[in-house]
Amino acid sequence: MPQCDSASTVLTAYADVPAPVRGQVRDLRIRWALQEIDRDYRVDLLDVFKPRPDSYKAWQPFGQVPAFDDGQHQLFESGAILLYLGEQDARLLPVDPAARWQAITWLFAALNSVEPFVAQIAMLDLFQAGKPWAAEARPSAVKLLTARLVDLQTALGERDCLAGSFSIADILMVTVLRILDHTPILQDYPALAAYKARGENRPAFRRAHAEQLESYASPAN
Amino acid sequence: MPQCDSASTVLTAYADVPAPVRGQVRDLRIRWALQEIDRDYRVDLLDVFKPRPDSYKAWQPFGQVPAFDDGQHQLFESGAILLYLGEQDARLLPVDPAARWQAITWLFAALNSVEPFVAQIAMLDLFQAGKPWAAEARPSAVKLLTARLVDLQTALGERDCLAGSFSIADILMVTVLRILDHTPILQDYPALAAYKARGENRPAFRRAHAEQLESYASPAN
Numbered sequence: 001m002p003q004c005d006s007a008s009t010v011l012t013a014y015a016d017v018p019a020p021v022r023g024q025v026r027d028l029r030i031r032w033a034l035q036e037i038d039r040d041y042r043v044d045l046l047d048v049f050k051p052r053p054d055s056y057k058a059w060q061p062f063g064q065v066p067a068f069d070d071g072q073h074q075l076f077e078s079g080a081i082l083l084y085l086g087e088q089d090a091r092l093l094p095v096d097p098a099a100r101w102q103a104i105t106w107l108f109a110a111l112n113s114v115e116p117f118v119a120q121i122a123m124l125d126l127f128q129a130g131k132p133w134a135a136e137a138r139p140s141a142v143k144l145l146t147a148r149l150v151d152l153q154t155a156l157g158e159r160d161c162l163a164g165s166f167s168i169a170d171i172l173m174v175t176v177l178r179i180l181d182h183t184p185i186l187q188d189y190p191a192l193a194a195y196k197a198r199g200e201n202r203p204a205f206r207r208a209h210a211e212q213l214e215s216y217a218s219p220a221n
Numbered sequence: 222m223p224q225c226d227s228a229s230t231v232l233t234a235y236a237d238v239p240a241p242v243r244g245q246v247r248d249l250r251i252r253w254a255l256q257e258i259d260r261d262y263r264v265d266l267l268d269v270f271k272p273r274p275d276s277y278k279a280w281q282p283f284g285q286v287p288a289f290d291d292g293q294h295q296l297f298e299s300g301a302i303l304l305y306l307g308e309q310d311a312r313l314l315p316v317d318p319a320a321r322w323q324a325i326t327w328l329f330a331a332l333n334s335v336e337p338f339v340a341q342i343a344m345l346d347l348f349q350a351g352k353p354w355a356a357e358a359r360p361s362a363v364k365l366l367t368a369r370l371v372d373l374q375t376a377l378g379e380r381d382c383l384a385g386s387f388s389i390a391d392i393l394m395v396t397v398l399r400i401l402d403h404t405p406i407l408q409d410y411p412a413l414a415a416y417k418a419r420g421e422n423r424p425a426f427r428r429a430h431a432e433q434l435e436s437y438a439s440p441a442n
Contacts, residue, residue: 061376062334062369073322077329084322101294101305108298108332113283116337128361133354140349148283155282 003031003211007040009070011081012060015045016217020126020182023209027066029078029175030085031208033168037089043215079111082168092168099164106162106169114152115176117145122179145185153189160198174199224252224432228261230291232302233281236266237438241347241403248287249433250299250396251306254389256425258310264436300332303389313389320385327383327390335373336397338366343400366406374410381419395420 011034013027027043034041046052052063060067060076067074068081075081083104086093094100120141128134152173156162162169177196180186186193199205232255234248248264255262267273273284281288281297288295289302296302304325307314315321341362349355373394377383383390398417401407407414420426 057372057375062330062372064334073319075322075326077326077333079333080322080326080329083325083329098294101296101301104304105296105298105301108300109282111329111333112298112300112336113285115333116340119337128358131357131361133357136352136354137349137358140352151278151283154278 002035002038002040002207003043004040005042007042009034009039009041010044010068011041012044012046012056012065012067013212013215014048014065015215017048022213022216024175024179024181025065025212026078026175028208028212029171030066030068030081031211032171032175032205033082033085033092035204035208036166036171036202037085037091039085045215079107079172082107082171086168091166092171094164094167099167103163103167103169106167107172110169110172110176114148114173115179117141117148118176118179121145121183121185125182142185149185149189149192153191156191156195160195166202170199174205223256223259223261223428224264225261226263228263230255230260230262231265231289232262233265233267233277233286233288234433234436235269235286236436238269243434243437244430245396245400245402246286246433247299247396249429250392251287251289251302252429252432253392253396253426254303254306254313256429257387257392257423258306258312260306266436300328300393303328303392307389312387313392315385315388320388324384324388324390327388328393331390331393331397335369335394336400338362338369339397339400342366342404342406346403363406370406370410370413374412377412377416381416387423391420395426 011027011030014025017025031041046056046065052060056067057063059069059074062076064076066078066081067076068084069075073084075084082092086103093103121138124134124138124141161167162173174196177186177192178200186196200209232248232251235246238246252262267277267286273281277288278284280290280295283297285297287299287302288297289305290296294305296305303313307324314324342359345355345359345362382388383394395417398407398413399421407417421430
């Protein structure tokens with residue numbers, strides 16, 4: 001198993017999180033990438049419920065996970081870490097310039113043209129649930145998201161992956177689409193649902209997902 | 222002036238936009254970068270109020286601006302385009318690996334750890350204004366944003382730029398902070414306000430900003 005206590009590549013994750021966000025925390029993206037390239041890694045666990053110490057904020061200024069350190073560079077932001085790993089291994093990012101820039105463009109598109117609209121639904125449903133305005137705000141949020149999903153499904157077309165072959169763009173987009181798992185929204189987009197399922201069926205995803213869930217201190221509900 | 226009708230580098234922008242978003246549309250980020258490196262560019266103008274043709278969606282799947290084409294690569298996403306330009310010119314992205322990855326990390330941080338919280342305020346104030354729930358949702362949104370701005374100001378510290386010298390990370394972060402210009406929020410963060418002002422005072426920013434405003438068909442209010 002790539003997760004290994006003596007590894008020189010370190011990433012941070014949470015020691016425990018509430019049930020609705022298990023399998024969703026962004027260290028999953030980096031675990032998945034590292035599993036794809038069989039790179040050993042060590043996980044430093046943080047308490048999500050306690051303020052982060054200044055020493056951690058010097059590494060990850062917003063106190064979030066994942067942060068990453070391979071002895072060469074200290075990085076944060078899942079997109080930046082994926083790009084960094086991609087530059088080291090063609091299984092994550094094609095070397096051919098046209099395919100490389102297509103993958104990088106889709107990496108940013110997943111983060112900036114799709115995730116904000118997906119995350120807004122999760123924010124309303126999971127984090128602001130019960131506030132009266134959250135229910136009123138939801139139809140507008142769904143309408144904005146729907147436009148993005150229609151365009152994304154059209155852009156994906158008949159392709160298996162966003163940029164020729166599997167890449168960091170797919171790791172990001174699949175993990176973004178998974179944020180909707182608490183809703184039936186993706187059922188209306190069969191090509192996107194199938195794309196997400198292809199990602200989730202990759203052995204590296206399954207290992208990464210299992211390792212993230214196993215790392216949590218308390219048993220799942 | 223770098224904007225030049227015979228240039229081989231093309232980006233897209235809107236022919237006109239409502240007053241509150243003038244000076245905010247994301248083609249500004251690319252114009253600024255191109256002005257920093259004195260690269261000639263041509264602007265293809267789109268009607269923001271009309272559906273985008275399929276030919277444009279084949280280039281920019283979500284129908285937004287900016288899209289970019291230099292004859293070598295067709296790209297979209299302001300983050301991807303800035304990274305692409307940065308790889309071509311050390312004035313935008315340092316070559317030294319440590320500084321390069323610091324800048325790339327901050328590029329992603331501007332897009333993913335700051336912009337979503339800033340954009341939420343603009344969404345509530347400008348695009349959902351008048352809806353009863355928008356006013357109720359605002360305190361939560363301000364609280365989330367405040368946490369990010371506190372952390373960002375701490376991380377910036379005494380530095381002039383996010384990654385040693387001026388880079389694409391600053392182009393992104395300054396244009397993200399400008400989205401708050403319709404509010405007094407940044408007055409509570411003097412180091413961030415000064416950082417934003419330093420960016421806006423760069424000659425390349427001023428030229429880019431003036432060119433964007435001049436390109437709009439109707440007079441400003």
